[in-house]
Amino acid sequence: MKVYSAIPIMLMVICANLVHAERLAVSANVANVRSGPGTEYDILWKVEKYHPIFVIEKSNSWYHFRDFEGDTGWLHNSLVSKINTIITNGEVNNIRSGPGTQFNILFTVEKGIPFKVLTRKEGWIHIEHADGDKGWIHASLVW
8 A cells, every 4th residue: 555645745735826926016006905805805904005015815806915014914906016116124214315324314214114116236225105205225124
C-alpha cells in the first residue's frame, strides 16, 4: 500500500495563491472598505487615493486585501489599479525638497498618508499626494 503525503499538495496550493497575490492601490478619490464582497456588506472604514493594498483573495469583482497595518477588508475592483504607491509608517515623516537630509523640509505628515511614487534615487522616493503636493521621503519611512 502506498502512502502519500499531503504536504506537497498543500505547498502547491499555497504557492498557487501566492502567485496570484498582488499589490495594488486605490485609484478613486475615496473608497469604502467593506466587511465582505458586495455593497450589502457594512462599510468598515474609508481609504483615500493611492492607499496601497496587498490582495489576498479575489471574489468575482471584489478584492479581499491586507493593508500596511495588517487590517483586512474588501474593495470593488473598479476602485483600485496597478499604481506604484507607498504609505508612510513613521509617526512623523519629513517630506523634503530633494533626495537627502541636506534638503529643506517642505512639510511633514503623520503615519498612514498614501502617496504615488514618481521615481526612486539611492534610498529616497520622489512622491506625490492626491492633492498635488510633491517631495522626497526616505524609503525606511514607508510601506
